Amino acid sequence: MGLSMERQRILIVEDSPTMRQLLTFALRRLKNVDIVEAQDGMDGLRKVSSDHFDLALIDINMPVMDGLKLISLIRSEESLSDIPIVVVTTEGAKEDRERALSLGANEYLTKPIQANRVLSVAKGLLKRD
């Protein structure tokens, strides 16, 4: 009798529907994942606080609450501090990257994204082969 792999949950926090759809397309290639979308930082905070996630992909420039604020709130909450976070953003400057990583992001990807790069980063953080 084989053991079925436990399903993992990924949260995408991105205000652009186009980007949400693209990231979902890329991540659906992973088996046994459930993908949840949030359309801004506040929506993302509500969702991450009310449910368990194994990975979060977060944009920086969003209305209501930006991604950096969301990341610092997630990292300040003990029950959420272990969630791996990938920033997906248009901000390509070195200081933007350093700032996000210093706030607790695990990876920093710049747009336009390569779907296989997103997939490879997600696999690494979800600890899959």
Place this chain on the structure above:
Amino acid sequence: MSSSRNDLFSHGEEFLQLFKRGAEFTKELLVENERLRGTLANLEQEQADATRTPEDWEKYREELVTRLQDLEQEYESVRVRLHQVEEENKHFASRYIEVEEENNNLANLYVASYQLHSTLDLDEVLKIILEIVINLVGAEVFAVYLLNGDSGELGVAACEGAESTEFPDCSQAGGILVEALEQAAPVCADPAQATSLDRPIVCIPLIVQERPIGLIAVFGLLQQKEGFTALDHELFSVLGGHASTALLAARLYSQSERKLNTIQGFIDLLTK
């Protein structure tokens, strides 16, 4: 009485010790026996070999040589087959990478066209065009010009990276815009030449049934975007085709909604 009991125990102990020594000795004898059997077998084999005649040895040598040749042939064929499999493997690996890239590109194109046709609201369509150009192409400064039906002039309908008043009139931007409209196809310049808002580096005409309805002009790319890829050129074609029809459909829907509301208003007046 107790002394006879003690004597009995001590005799028992002595007997047990003697028995154990006997068992150990027997074990050693068995091991030695096995060793001697092996030695005897080797010696018998050597004796058998020594009694072979030179013809027997020659025959044995030929058998070995033949066997060696067979093994060498087999090794060679396995080596050739391994080389073929390695080549096939390399071919499959590079083909896998190509297919994966094609798949990624198709996903981008699918998402772009899906989003463009997902709404009939003009503002939403413009917003989606902006999203596609920022997130999928990687442009930082660009404008969507639409043809004004009354004046027949192109005006900025949506933009990113600068205020709408900062973008040039089409007559000022000249060159590449005119070329794109005449060719009815996207025209690209060297992204390294993106220095100001005077000269767009990409111009994508928006044409429906050979009639221009607008264009997208890109004046600057995101810092991390080094140049245009094959996917970008595909996206320009998608934008040129699908964005045009999406914009036209949204405009016509908006006009028909207004007319419908007007007619409905008249009907309501007449029926009151």
